[in-house]
Amino acid sequence: MxxxxxxxxxxxxxxxxxxxxxQHPMDSGYVKDAKGDLIPPHFIQELTFEYDxxxxxxxxxxxxxxxxxxxxxxxxxxxxxxxxxxxxxxxxGASDTATAKIQ
Amino acid sequence: xTTPLDGFPATRRLILKGAGAVALFGFGRLSLGPALxxxxxxxxxxxxxxxxxxxxxxxxYGKTAEASDKVKxxxxxxxxxxxxxxxxxxSTLADVTSISILVSENPNALAASYKxxxxxxxxxxxxxxxxxxxxVIAIVEAGGKLYSASKEVKVTVGGCxx
Numbered sequence: 001m002x003x004x005x006x007x008x009x010x011x012x013x014x015x016x017x018x019x020x021x022x023q024h025p026m027d028s029g030y031v032k033d034a035k036g037d038l039i040p041p042h043f044i045q046e047l048t049f050e051y052d053x054x055x056x057x058x059x060x061x062x063x064x065x066x067x068x069x070x071x072x073x074x075x076x077x078x079x080x081x082x083x084x085x086x087x088x089x090x091x092x093g094a095s096d097t098a099t100a101k102i103q
Numbered sequence: 104x105t106t107p108l109d110g111f112p113a114t115r116r117l118i119l120k121g122a123g124a125v126a127l128f129g130f131g132r133l134s135l136g137p138a139l140x141x142x143x144x145x146x147x148x149x150x151x152x153x154x155x156x157x158x159x160x161x162x163x164y165g166k167t168a169e170a171s172d173k174v175k176x177x178x179x180x181x182x183x184x185x186x187x188x189x190x191x192x193x194s195t196l197a198d199v200t201s202i203s204i205l206v207s208e209n210p211n212a213l214a215a216s217y218k219x220x221x222x223x224x225x226x227x228x229x230x231x232x233x234x235x236x237x238x239v240i241a242i243v244e245a246g247g248k249l250y251s252a253s254k255e256v257k258v259t260v261g262g263c264x265x
Contacts, residue, residue, distance in 0.1 A: 015224065026232075028210075028232065030210055045146050046146055054220070055218075055220060056220060056222065056223050057217065057218070057219070057220070057223055058217065058218040058220075059215060059216075059217050059218075059229075060146055060147055060151075060215065060216040060217070060218075061214075061215050062151040062211060062213055062214055062215065063211070063232075064206060064209050064211065064213075064214035064215070064231050064232045064233075065214060065215055065229065065230070065231055065232070066186060066187045066188075066229075066230040066231060066232050066262070067186065067187075069229065069230065070228075070229060070230050071227065071228065071229045072191075072227065072228040072229070073217070073223065073224065073226065073227050073228075074223070074224040074226060075222055075223040075224065076222045076223070076224070077222060
């Protein structure tokens with residue numbers, strides 16, 4: 001199954017820049033469907049990036065984050081070829097995990 | 104007039120029960136408090152439910168922020184599509200532990216809150232939904248204090264309605 005997570009982690013020696021794009025509807029609960037019924041809220045609540053067994057970035061998200069969310073951050077350290085682990089969990093308890101190699 | 108007499112013990116029992124419940128609840132909170140503070144990585148559900156930006160900041164951090172030019176908020180002047188507004192926040196402050204972004208007049212003001220562990224740079228970019236033209240507020244927590252910056256973004260087509 002294709003992962004919902006696409007990550008690019010690039011090391012510049014001192015720091016590693018991480019860009020992540022996740023496929024998720026991020027329904028806010030305020031939008032109606034074609035029949036006029038409210039689409040119930042469905043959004044990622046927590047997104048965690050781990051490197052070397054430690055979390056380097058944790059995002060707590062509400063429904064105001066755009067559909068198919070994008071996030072960018074950088075952390076000190078991170079070697080080329082090392083693994084970066086990404087995981088998210090949404091308000092319905094669904095989750096996904098991916099591992100990316102730092103380039 | 105027997106009812107007050109009959110009613111009295113029942114009321115008393117109720118009061119006692121109530122007191123018991125309060126005591127239990129009190130203890131529950133006591134034991135929960137430090138655990139929450141220690142873990143600190145629990146999803147801040149209450150903060151995301153607050154309607155106004157001030158309430159959300161209070162619920163999330165328990166204090167108020169002061170405006171600072173060391174908080175840099177990058178957002179467009181005009182967002183044609185309120186469903187996807189690129190917003191980034193960075194800071195030159197030392198010891199940044201978290202960055203939060205709020206949209207004042209969204210149904211719930213708090214949009215995203217990021218934890219910045221030591222070694223992670225105080226800079227984050229993301230894309231948010233905006234219901235209408237309003238202020239975007241960036242909060243940076245550094246050294247236990249809160250600093251903020253805000254900017255008005257004009258929204259042509261809102262990103263919350265259907």
